[in-house]
Amino acid sequence: MKKLFRTLMLAVLIALVTGGMVSAQQRDRDGAVRGVFVRLIEREVEGRGYIGIVVKPFERDDHVTVIVPWEREELWQAARGLQEGDRLGISFVNEAGHQWIKGMEAERRHEEPERGPEGGRRVEIRREIRGEPERRQERREGERRTEIRREMRRGPEDMYERREGDRRMAVRGEVRRGPEGPREGRGPRRGLPHEQLERQLREVLAGHIERLGMALREVLAVHIRQMQAETHELRAHVEHMERELHELRGENERLRRQLEERSGPIREGGREVQGRRETDRPREMRLREERQVRRDRDERREVERRREEGREQEEREVRRDRDRDEPGEPESSE
Secondary structure, three states: OHHHHHHHHHHHHHHHHHHHHHHHHHHOOEEEEEEEEEEEEEEEEOOEEEEEEEEEEOOOOOOEEEEEOOOOHHHHHHHHOOOOOOEEEEEEEEEOOEEEEEEEEEEEEEEEEOOOOOOOEEEEEEEEEEOOHHHOOOOOOEEEEEEEOOOOOOOOOOOOOOOEOOEOOEEEEEEEEOOOOOHHHOOOOOOOOHHHHHHHHHHHHHHHHHHHHHHHHHHHHHHHHHHHHHHHHHHHHHHHHHHHHHHHHHHHHHHHHHHHHHHOOEEEOOEEEOOOOHHHOOHHHHHHHHHHHHHHHHHHHHHHHHHHHHHHHHHHHHHHHHHHHOOOOOOOOO
16 A cells, blocks of 8 residues: 555656646747847758748847748748848747747838928838748738828837828838738737746746655655664564574473473482373472463563554654655545
């Protein structure tokens, strides 16, 4: 029963740790980044070369590299056409320590003087949307042009049109739909930074490993205490058996001498008289020896009873220490 309980406890701990790691990996598997395109690089993964898109996120200064798989030809072609300074929104998936692109949204801004009495500038924004593979549909590729006139708001997400005094800026948005899917799936939403996700994953793994180590140390400590108690009990039992064996040898030697003394020949008046046999001994001596035998038997029984009580007391102390050291463990089915 004790071995079954320890096995179940270890299985539960391993299941908890594995479940926590799997849930953390599933939770941190998908991600997104929004920023400015920096450059294209070559990245080798498992002996095969890939193109990596280097993006500088809006909210921090470090760079993020997202790898484009060769199977996604439309994303590969779009990545080859990117220019430095393009605004990107990329959704990716984490696999084997690398970030693989799932979808991409790109914006390119061009400013040119606008003809007219206002003398302003025209800002042309070209936005290309590449959807995720699971949203891909069979449809023709089309283009739509829209004219949007509104005041520009300050901020990286809302800088479409800004009115400064008498100057007015018009935004021409060109949206091209590809075979990836409908318009609502055109780009990833703002997600947590990659470093924060990695830090959370490391914290979760460190916490699970620390809890597993503590649980294993507690289990080993309880097991060692049980082994020490069993060893002490076996040592006491061996010592008791040695004492009983010594007593039995002494009693055997004493009885052998008495038998030799009583059964040996005795000379009286020049003739040999056969000594008294065991059946001719006085009644008082037989009763005294019987009482001695019963007393020895009672003492052995008392010693055995005390040894059994001591073993039960040690087992109760071990269980009490285990319950006190492991308050969160499931109750035993004993």
